[in-house]
Amino acid sequence: xxxxxxxxxxxxxxxxxxxxxxxxxxxxxxxxxxxxxxxxxxxxxxxxxxxxxxxxxxxxxxxxxxxxxxxxxxxxxxxxxxxxxxxxxxxxxxxxxxxxxxxxxxxxxxxx
Amino acid sequence: xxxxxxxxxxxxxxxxxxxxxxxxxxxxxxxxxxxxxxxxxxxxxxxxxxxxxxxxxxxxxxxxxxxxxxxxxxxxxxxxxxxxxxxxxxxxxxxxxxxxxxxxxxxxxxxxxxxx
Numbered sequence: 001x002x003x004x005x006x007x008x009x010x011x012x013x014x015x016x017x018x019x020x021x022x023x024x025x026x027x028x029x030x031x032x033x034x035x036x037x038x039x040x041x042x043x044x045x046x047x048x049x050x051x052x053x054x055x056x057x058x059x060x061x062x063x064x065x066x067x068x069x070x071x072x073x074x075x076x077x078x079x080x081x082x083x084x085x086x087x088x089x090x091x092x093x094x095x096x097x098x099x100x101x102x103x104x105x106x107x108x109x110x111x112x
Numbered sequence: 113x114x115x116x117x118x119x120x121x122x123x124x125x126x127x128x129x130x131x132x133x134x135x136x137x138x139x140x141x142x143x144x145x146x147x148x149x150x151x152x153x154x155x156x157x158x159x160x161x162x163x164x165x166x167x168x169x170x171x172x173x174x175x176x177x178x179x180x181x182x183x184x185x186x187x188x189x190x191x192x193x194x195x196x197x198x199x200x201x202x203x204x205x206x207x208x209x210x211x212x213x214x215x216x217x218x219x220x221x222x223x224x225x226x227x228x
Contacts, residue, residue, distance in 0.1 A: 004154070040221075040224075041221050041222070042116075042118075042219040042220050043155075043202065043204075043219040044114065044219070045217075045218060088155070099157065099160075099168070100157070100217060101154075103154060104152070104153065104154050105154075
């Protein structure tokens with residue numbers, strides 16, 4: 001079955017690292033995505049990782065993929081107040097035409 | 113700016129009204145999507161259009177009627193909605209849909225709908 005799980009809330013202090021976790025159930029995932037949603041806005045694509053990779057780094061963002069455990073994480077280094085938002089993990093499956101399955105989103109709160 | 117625009121940004125309607133949501137993409141994509149985002153629930157895919165043809169209807173009630181006149185425009189026509197239809201409606205686009213290769217989806221800002 002298809003299921004993507006995320007914890008609902010995370011609170012960190014400005015300057016600390018944030019780690020947002022996601023687990024998924026479908027082993028036929030091809031790409032896994034992280035989207036960011038600020039209040040009143042749509043979803044902004046942050047980064048994605050192909051399922052045959054285990055790490056991807058993009059400036060302050062590091063994505064780690066443990067395919068064996070079906071676990072995806074997003075690490076934000078030097079978290080800023082502007083990073084406060086809801087972060088969605090999503091997976092797509094090659095056998096479903098790239099249909100995206102989203103988690104419920106993790107609300108990141110960054111305190112000064 | 114993602115290249116996907118949606119209008120209106122906010123809409124309040126009564127249960128007997130008829131209204132339409134509009135989405136336009138300026139990315140040269142051929143696939144467009146409607147999603148519903150309700151509080152405390154994951155995003156729900158509603159419809160997918162690929163090259164103007166509807167390729168997915170995710171068991172959406174008939175009070176929601178999509179229209180895709182060309183690859184750049186997507187509408188969602190609303191009639192006799194219920195209060196539980198109040199949500200953020202998000203449009204997305206990608207180069208294509210349904211093939212073996214993943215095509216990244218880019219989202220618009222959404223229309224916040226309130227049904228009274």
